[in-house]
Amino acid sequence: MVKRRTAIDSDNDQDDRLGSPSDAKRSRLNVTEIEGQVELGNDQSSKLKGKGKARDDSDILNDIRVDDDDDIAAIRDTHAEDDEGAQERFEEEHEESIRESIRQRNKHQGGVAKFGIIEAIEMHQFMCHKYLTFKFGPQINFIIGHNGSGKSAVLTAITVALGGKATSTGRGNGLKAFIREGQPAAEVSIHLKNQGEEAYKHDLYGHSIVITRRFTKEGASSYKIKSKDGKLISTKREELSAICDHMNIQVDNPMNVLTQDAARQFLSSSHPSDKYKFFLRGTQLSQLSEEYETCLENISQTSKVLLRKKEAIPDLQVHYKEVLTRFEEASKAREQRHKADELKKELAWAHVAAKQEEVTEKATEVHKLEQRIPKIQRSLEEVDGKFTAATAAVEVHEREHENLGNIDHLIEKKRTLGETMRANRAKLSDLKTDERSISENLTSTKKAIQGLESRMEAERARVAAYSQSKQDELSQRLQQAAVDVQATETNLKEAEALVREKQEEAKTLQEQGDRVDREIHNARNSVMGLHEQIQRCIEQRNNTLAPYGRDLKNVLERIGKMRWHGQKPLGPLGVYVKVKDHTWASLLRNVIGAHMASFVVTDGRDLPVLKRLLKESGNPNTNVFVSEVDLFNYRSGEPEPQYPTILRAIDVSDDFVLRILINQAKIERTLLAPTRKAADELLSGITAGGQCLTADLWRVQRWGDGGGQSQPIPPLRAGDPRNLLFTGQDAETQLQYWQGQSAAAEANIRTLTSQLSELRDRFTQPNARRKIEPYDPNQFHLALLVLHVSKRQCRDFRRQLAELRAARDSLQTEANDSVLVEVSGLDEALRDMITEKESLMAQYKSIAEQKAVIDQAQAPLLKELNDVKKQIEAFDGRRQEAQAQVAHAAEQRLAAQHEQQHWSKKLLEEEKKVGDAKEQLNINWTAEAEQYCARVHNPRKVQVVQRNLESVQAALKEREKRQGASVEEMAVEVNKARAALETAQKDLKSMASLNRALKQSLRLRLEKWHDFRRHIAFRCKVVFQYHLSNRGYFGKVLFNHHDGTLQLRVQTDDLNGTQGGNRDKDPRSLSGGEKSFATICLLLAMWESIGSPIRCLDEFDVFMDAVNRRISMKMMIDTANSSDGKQYILITPQNMQNIHVGPTVRVHRMSDPERGQGTLAGGSSVA
Structure with missing residues (x-):
């Protein structure tokens, strides 16, 4: 059998198809199923020209003929009847040749x-x-x-x-x-x-x-x-x-x-x-049959489409005749249109006449405008001079401001003087405390002196009443009094030594106790914060949004379901930010960490709705920014590439979020440095100054005039949720880290509590020789209480000693049977108390002298400090004055610049007016009118011609209104209808011709297919018989x-x-x-x-x-x-x-x- 590609050259390539249930549909291709073919006769139609005259359209339709079913059925029946006879004739003609070819082939x-x-x-x-x-x-x-x-x-x-x-x-x-x-x-x-x-x-x-x-x-x-x-x-x-x-x-x-x-x-x-x-x-005959059937179906479908197109042609012909009739009726209005054209020509030349009158007026106007330009130019030159002078003044004041230098040495001197004066004030405070103690002792001594004097008077009165029988008793009492005096003297010495010891120890333990107490307080706060941080890490394992706030997953779901005036709110911003180098992580958590939990809305009306939503979810302090989506160019605000900035230390995956951080935190111009010293060196190389943040938490500021300041950045507390940002670790690793930190902090609390208890025990331990009054072990400042008790005991011991000495002397006198002995003892005791009073007075005087010395030393320090403050204030005044002068000069320069722009714009406007006026003068209205039509001599006024033209045009519009369209529109409609009719007829003829050619091609192919089948079947018969033989x-x-x-x-x-x-x-x-x-x-x-x-x-x-x-x-x-x-x-x-x-x-x-x-x-x- 001939290969498919050579047997069917004009068919489209298709995949090889095997036999299917459709193979049983028929054993041969039914040729006569070609029906509904459209045939076109000779193309005798002519184009519609002129006013649409053409030969009768019925003649054109008669050229188009459609085969009916009987015609196609006749083709089928003829082929079917001839099939059996043709087979017999074929076998008779070719049997011998086929057998001969078989015999010859066996020899080959x-x-x-x-x-x-x-x-x-x-x-x-x-x-x-x-x-x-x-x-x-x-x-x-x-x-x-x-x-x-x-x-x-x-x-x-x-x-x-x-x-x-x-x-x-x-x-x-x-x-x-x-x-x-x-x-x-x-x-x-x-x-x-x-x-x-x-x-x-x-x-x-x-x-x-x-x-x-x-x-x-x-x-x-x-x-x-x-x-x-x-x-x-x-x-x-x-x-x-x-x-x-x-x-x-x-x-x-x-x-x-x-x-x-x-x-x-x-x-x-x-x-x-x-x-x-x-x-x-x-x-493979069945495959060919199926492909021919597909062609047959396509030809049939095309025939049906052509029939529908043929049915549409009469409607197109009717439409063409209708619009042609309307066009002929509208042509009657051409005389009026000719009149309108003549009026338009006259109107054109009337405008020329009017313009010639305006030319004279324009020449005068040009002359006036040209005279104004020199004045404006002079004003502009004056303003240019002002601007130049203002620019020079700004430069002068800026140099003056730069020449002021800095006052770092004064600030350092002020700090040194302040520290010295604070130290002196601390000494004065200690001296005043001693002074109050001596004053209390002096008061007690004076009261003891008064008591002794009263007793001496009483003893003198009682001398006469004494008898001999009392002598023995007095002797015993005298001995006991001597013992008591000795014991009291010993106790007084011990108490005074204890006071001095406790004073020194109290001062040391006071400082240590305060330090340990602060550390315990801070450690407890740290533990509470660490527990909060551990809880956040536990939440973060199941919710990656935990570092940015509470229940944010639900918040984002509600945001996605709600309707907003602007774009859907964006946030939290930290989702889009990553740190490139974790060297800066701690610093960035502190500086921009607060912005990471923020949201952004593009419409201010969405702000209260989002704030309310965040408040309901437990995030009332979350910031919400309002900003339009403006992806501006921020490159001009960045420093040179060698300077690290916050922007260069992070990756931001959303361009809008990047612009928000630039506007809110100035991340593109804030520099970064590892240490404070490195920040100073970095800023010293930048003339305009700037701000630099350091990894060891310092904020260093330098101004262009050379001044500057440095401030420490407070570290984040342990419980701050920002500690979970920029860690570069997963939630489980962070949880283990914070649990370790919590355990260490709790161990530190136990250590500090033990130290505090040890300090209390050391200070409040009872004296081996004398028991001190009971104390409250839970009171933190117990050392001061013990010191106060010791001082009071000293005063009591001194008073008791004086009394015992007086009693001893009294008994001694009584024992010697001498009245004066008792009085003499009291007198001796009185002298001791007076001696002690003088000693206290001497101590009080010494303290007063020390205070005087300190006060005397404070006076020049205070004066020097005031002088330094005045110098600083004077420098600040000069700097502010210089800054004000620079600002004033800049304002004057800006005003001059605005005035310069005003006069420049004014000059351009006036020059444009002159140019426009000259351009009007140079317009050749006559040449333009001659291009439109020939000259109309002595035209009427523009207004008169315009009224006549409007009257004629109104009449034309009224006629067009009756016709439904203008003459031009109807001419266009006639052309369109004629083109549509001709196109439809042409397409119908060409498609019918193509379909007829396809039908003829298929008929030829079917004949070949029948020949193939006949030849293959007969050869099969002969070869089968040959092999059986x-x-x-x-x-x-x-x-x-x-x-x-x-x-x-x-x-x-x-x-x-x-x-x-x-x-x-x-x-x-x-x-x-x-x-x-x-x-x-x-x-x-x-x-x-x-x-x-x-x-x-x-x-x-x-x-x-x-x-x-x-x-x-x-x-x-x-x-x-x-x-x-x-x-x-x-x-x-x-x-x-x-x-x-x-x-x-x-x-x-x-x-x-x-x-x-x-x-x-x-x-x-x-x-």
């Missing part, structure tokens, strides 16, 4: 195909083969082996490798069924010959094309198409289809690869129509193309002329050997009409006896030898004994089934 030795045949095949884990490979001969290949050796797997591998369907092999429902048991994937490779002039892309593939298909248990399948050298060329299924199409390999055609099941179906189908469909599929059988193939049936009749040699009845057998009544032989004969007859270079047949001789098998094998070998460019692959379970094979035959013997064999050693070839 066929050539080897140069492309399209299989050179070799490889199978990996395919069906029962672990690995199998061998090479095919170019003509005849027999694959022999015992049952179960995997012979049929070769045909299955060929089908699979060339892209065939798994179901067509009859061995499985899918590719997964072909994978060797227990293996995940299988692979099949086939080598196709690719030589000669018609080779497929020989420059790309070379002499061979290697196609590899791999498929897995999961259902995946892939192709690799390689060149002879192993270079991968393509992996697309389309490339494989193109290769098979070019080489005419029809892998799914059951006639090319005939399996056992297909062979049995081919011969033993129960119904003749099934045999006929098998015949059409094998010869080799066994001495007679048979015939009965084709009924009209009914779509194929019947076989075979007469075997067991029937002879003596038997009566019909000697022809139905295939179902044949024996197994006869049936297999008949199958081979019919298959060889069919192969005569197939163009594919490959023929494959599986176990064709399984039911044959030795005689039938020998004759069949010889017949197939002879047929293959006489065929040009054909390759045969035949599978048989029998051996090749008693079979004569030639050099063109290659026999491949497969090993017995072992299910684990390796490479097949190419089989054995028998020559």
Whole structure:
């Protein structure tokens, strides 16, 4: 059979299609189903010209003729009636020539195909083969082996490798069924010959094309198409289809690869129509039929469309006549339009006359305008002078401001003086405390002196009453008094020593206690903050938004569902910010951390709604910025590239968020440095000064005039949620870190509490010699209380000692029977108290002197401090004055600049006015009017001509209103209607002509198709009979193309002329050997009409006896030898004994089934 590409040159390329249920639709193409064709007669229509006159439109429509169903049915019936007679005539004419060609072909030795045949095949884990490979001969290949050796797997591998369907092999429902048991994937490779002039892309593939298909248990399948050298060329299924199409390999055609099941179906189908469909599929006539049917359907659809278009032409003709009639009626208004045109011409020259009058006025105006320009220029020159002077003044004041220098030395001196004065004030405070203590002691001494004086007076009065009987008692009391005095003196010394000791210890412990107390307080706050931080880390494990606030996931969901006046709010901003270098993380948490939890809205009306939403979720302090989406250029605000800034230390994934941070935190100009010293050095290299933040938490500011300041940045407290920002760690790692910090802080609290208790114990430990009053161990400042108690005890001891001494002296006097002795003792005690009073007075005086010295030292310090403050204030005043002068000069310069711009703009405006006026003078109105029309002499005034023109135009509009359109519009409408009509007629004629040509082409193709079918069927009959005769059988193939049936009749040699009845057998009544032989004969007859270079047949001789098998094998070998460019692959379970094979035959013997064999050693070839 002729290949599809050459037989149907004008058809579109389509994929090869196998037989389907639609094959049973008909056995031949029904030519007479072409209906509704549109034919056009000679094109005698002429274009509508002038006023639309043309010959009668009915003549044009008569040129268009549509075939009716009877006409097309007649074509169908004629072909059907002639079909049987034509078949008989064809057989009579060509039978002898076909038989002669068969005889001649048997004498001819066929050539080897140069492309399209299989050179070799490889199978990996395919069906029962672990690995199998061998090479095919170019003509005849027999694959022999015992049952179960995997012979049929070769045909299955060929089908699979060339892209065939798994179901067509009859061995499985899918590719997964072909994978060797227990293996995940299988692979099949086939080598196709690719030589000669018609080779497929020989420059790309070379002499061979290697196609590899791999498929897995999961259902995946892939192709690799390689060149002879192993270079991968393509992996697309389309490339494989193109290769098979070019080489005419029809892998799914059951006639090319005939399996056992297909062979049995081919011969033993129960119904003749099934045999006929098998015949059409094998010869590809059914595919041609289906494609022709598609063409027929398209032609029919086109015919229906053309009929609808033809029905629309009368409406277009009616519309054209209507608009043409309206146009003719509107043409009557042309006289009025001519009058209007004449009035327009007169109006043009009336305008010329009016403009000539205006020229004189414009000349005067130009003269006046030209006189104003010099005045404006003088004003501009004056303003330029002011601007220059103001600029110079600004420069002078700026230099004065720069020359002021700085006052860092004064600030340092002020700090030193302040520290010295604070130290002196601390000394004064201590002296005042001692002074108060001495004053209290002095008061107690004075009271004791007064008591002694009173007792002396009483003793003198009591002397007379004493008797001798009291002497013994007085003696005992005197001894006891001496003991008491001695003991009291000892206690007083101990108490005074304890006071001095406690004073020193209290001062030291006061400082230590305050420090430890502050550390405990800070540590407790830190622990509370760390617990909060741990809780946030726990939340962060399930919610990445935890560092930015409470319940933000729900907030964002509600934001997404709500409607907003502007864009949807954006935030939190920290989601879009990442730190590049974690060296700056601690600093950036402190500086821009507050902005990370912020949100942004683009419409101010959304601000209260979002604030309320945040407040409801527990985030009342979250900042919300209002800003339009302005992606401005911020590069001008950045320093040189060598200076690190906050912007350069972070990555911001959203451009809008970046602009928000620039506006709110000035991240593009805030510099960064590792230390305070490095910040000073960095800013010293920038003339304009600036601000720099350091990694050790300092804010360093320098101004352009040389001044500056440095301030520490307070570190974040432990519980601050900003500590979770910019960590570069996951939530679990942070949780472990903060838990460790919390444990360390709690341990620190325990250590500090122990230290505080130790300090209290050291100070409040009872004296070994005297028990101090009970104390409260929980009172932090107990040291001061003990010191106060000790001082009070000293005063009591002194008073008690004085009293005891007085009592002792009194008893001594009494014991000596002398009244004066008692008084003398009191007098001695009085003298002691006076001596103590003088000592206290001396101490008080010494303290007063020390205070005087300190006060005297404070006075010059205070004066010097006041002088420094005045110098600083004076410098600040001068600097402010200089700044004010610079600002004033800048304002004057700005005012001069504005005035300069004003006069420059004024000058440009006046010059433009002059230019416009001159341009009006230079306009040649006469030339323009002459271009419009000839001169109209003595035109009337513009107003008069305008009124007449308006009157005529109003009349025209009234007529147009009645007509519904203007004359111009109706002319356009006429042209459009005429163009639409002509276009429709032209398109209808051209499409009808095209459809007629397509119908004629299809008719010719159908005739060729019938010729193909007739020739193939008859050749099949003759060749079938020829092959049966080799066994001495007679048979015939009965084709009924009209009914779509194929019947076989075979007469075997067991029937002879003596038997009566019909000697022809139905295939179902044949024996197994006869049936297999008949199958081979019919298959060889069919192969005569197939163009594919490959023929494959599986176990064709399984039911044959030795005689039938020998004759069949010889017949197939002879047929293959006489065929040009054909390759045969035949599978048989029998051996090749008693079979004569030639050099063109290659026999491949497969090993017995072992299910684990390796490479097949190419089989054995028998020559």
